[in-house]
Amino acid sequence: MAWDWSYTWSILPTLLKGLVVTLEATFLGFAFALVVGMVWAVIRRGAPGPLRTAVVWLVEFIRSTPLLVQLFFIYYVLPQWGLVLSPLVAGVLGLGLHYSAYTAEVYRSGIDAVPKGQWDAATALGFGRLETFWRIVLPQAIPPTIPALGNRLIAIFKDSPLLAVITVTELLQQAKLLGAENFRYLEPLTLVGVIFLILSLISSRFVRWMEVWSEQAV
Amino acid sequence: MTGLLHSVTQFVATSWGVLEVLVAEGLPVTLAIMAGGSVVAVVAALAAGLGRVSRIRPWRWTSTIYVEAFRGTSALVQLFWFYFALPRLGVTLSAMTVGIVVLGLNTGSYGAEVVRGAIQAVPKGQWEAATALGFTRGQAMRRIVLPQAALRMIPPAGNLLIELLKNTALALTIGLTEITFRAQALRSETLDTAEIFTVALLLYFMLAQVVSFGMRRAERRLAVGRAGYPGGGGA
Numbered sequence: 140m141a142w143d144w145s146y147t148w149s150i151l152p153t154l155l156k157g158l159v160v161t162l163e164a165t166f167l168g169f170a171f172a173l174v175v176g177m178v179w180a181v182i183r184r185g186a187p188g189p190l191r192t193a194v195v196w197l198v199e200f201i202r203s204t205p206l207l208v209q210l211f212f213i214y215y216v217l218p219q220w221g222l223v224l225s226p227l228v229a230g231v232l233g234l235g236l237h238y239s240a241y242t243a244e245v246y247r248s249g250i251d252a253v254p255k256g257q258w259d260a261a262t263a264l265g266f267g268r269l270e271t272f273w274r275i276v277l278p279q280a281i282p283p284t285i286p287a288l289g290n291r292l293i294a295i296f297k298d299s300p301l302l303a304v305i306t307v308t309e310l311l312q313q314a315k316l317l318g319a320e321n322f323r324y325l326e327p328l329t330l331v332g333v334i335f336l337i338l339s340l341i342s343s344r345f346v347r348w349m350e351v352w353s354e355q356a357v
Numbered sequence: 358m359t360g361l362l363h364s365v366t367q368f369v370a371t372s373w374g375v376l377e378v379l380v381a382e383g384l385p386v387t388l389a390i391m392a393g394g395s396v397v398a399v400v401a402a403l404a405a406g407l408g409r410v411s412r413i414r415p416w417r418w419t420s421t422i423y424v425e426a427f428r429g430t431s432a433l434v435q436l437f438w439f440y441f442a443l444p445r446l447g448v449t450l451s452a453m454t455v456g457i458v459v460l461g462l463n464t465g466s467y468g469a470e471v472v473r474g475a476i477q478a479v480p481k482g483q484w485e486a487a488t489a490l491g492f493t494r495g496q497a498m499r500r501i502v503l504p505q506a507a508l509r510m511i512p513p514a515g516n517l518l519i520e521l522l523k524n525t526a527l528a529l530t531i532g533l534t535e536i537t538f539r540a541q542a543l544r545s546e547t548l549d550t551a552e553i554f555t556v557a558l559l560l561y562f563m564l565a566q567v568v569s570f571g572m573r574r575a576e577r578r579l580a581v582g583r584a585g586y587p588g589g590g591g592a
Binding site: 141 | 435441522524527550551557561
């Protein structure tokens with residue numbers, strides 16, 4: 140057996156330090172995606188024609204090009220235009236922007252699911268369009284989308300190792316460094332896989348539980 | 358004004374040169390991974406998707422383990438594991454093999470859930486009718502249920518193929534000279550960073566459009582003669 144347990148235990152603390160960075164990037168990226176995705180969703184819903192068309196194409200563009208190339212663009216091109224970012228900030232922006240295309244889609248389905256009558260009723264009560272949207276439609280549209288947003292969070296978590304390519308020392312990068320240092324990749328990389336597996340299994344069970352719970356609440 | 362015009366012309370000219378390099382030297386590898394990966398993905402998705410609804414336990418269990426393992430970890434981690442860690446266990450594969458098999462299996466694990474969902478969405482009555490007509494379970498699956506489920510699989514399968522296309526960029530990390538690899542190499546040679554990554558993004562975008570166009574055609578073709586689908590017959 141090629142597996143070395145004492146090596147495994149010795150690298151675990153360093154890997155967990157990488158995991159902290161991974162989780163940081165995941166949650167910050169998710170927060171960014173939640174906000175930017177809402178901007179896209181609002182523009183698609185209410186903005187005049189040309190702006191709406193531009194955003195529809197932009198979202199389609201972001202969603203159908205590789206996150207890795209987007210990260211390279213943010214990390215290498217923006218400094219040329221005077222915006223120098225640390226690897227972690229570039230990574231968070233990249234993750235957030237990429238997944239804003241997906242959260243926008245989730246929001247849209249939530250907004251479309253609110254019955255037309257809600258808009259009509261709000262208009263009849265003298266609410267303006269924007270006020271109706273913020274105070275009547277959104278509070279009804281968001282709760283049912285929480286499980287879908289949870290799945291996006293898990294997807295961001297699973298895409299966060301891409302940040303290793305722009306030198307963020309998250310979990311995978313940490314494993315790579317350990318592997319190179321000790322000429323043993325088997326243990327660190329397997330541990331990374333196991334950590335990802337455990338965390339995403341737990342979180343997808345949790346999302347599944349929320350789905351059942353929200354169906355019962357309706 | 359002329360200054361701006363000059364820099365725009367320059368940007369376009371440089372971009373054109375970049376496009377030629379990426380298409381000539383990167384695109385073939387991207388397309389090879391994409392083609393091989395799609396085949397692996399379709400086979401794995403069907404095998405595991407059918408396995409998940411099968412009554413044969415070992416098949417069901419293997420399928421579940423495969424789907425959970427590949428969906429639960431990250432595509433990049435999988436590439437690294439198969440390329441850097443697996444040799445330690447005595448299995449050494451070429452970078453191209455790892456790229457095609459791992460990215461294909463990754464997409465296939467999501468595809469398996471699409472296959473399973475589509476099969477389960479076929480009304481129970483179809484199974485009962487097939488049983489009443491004397492079909493075995495296997496025959497009913499092959500000749501009654503799968504053909505109906507196939508149409509439902511197409512739109513999500515199209516999205517997964519685009520995810521596979523996006524994932525081919527990860528292959529640069531194991532040294533495959535696909536589009537993103539060429540773009541990175543070109544960046545260190547010429548420093549035309551803005552042009553290079555703009556062109557790379559546009560190239561991927563066009564490829565994705567080709568994939569979704571192809572899938573829409575496939576859907577229309579499969580829908581011929583079906584009620585309730587565009588291109589199908591009336592209800």
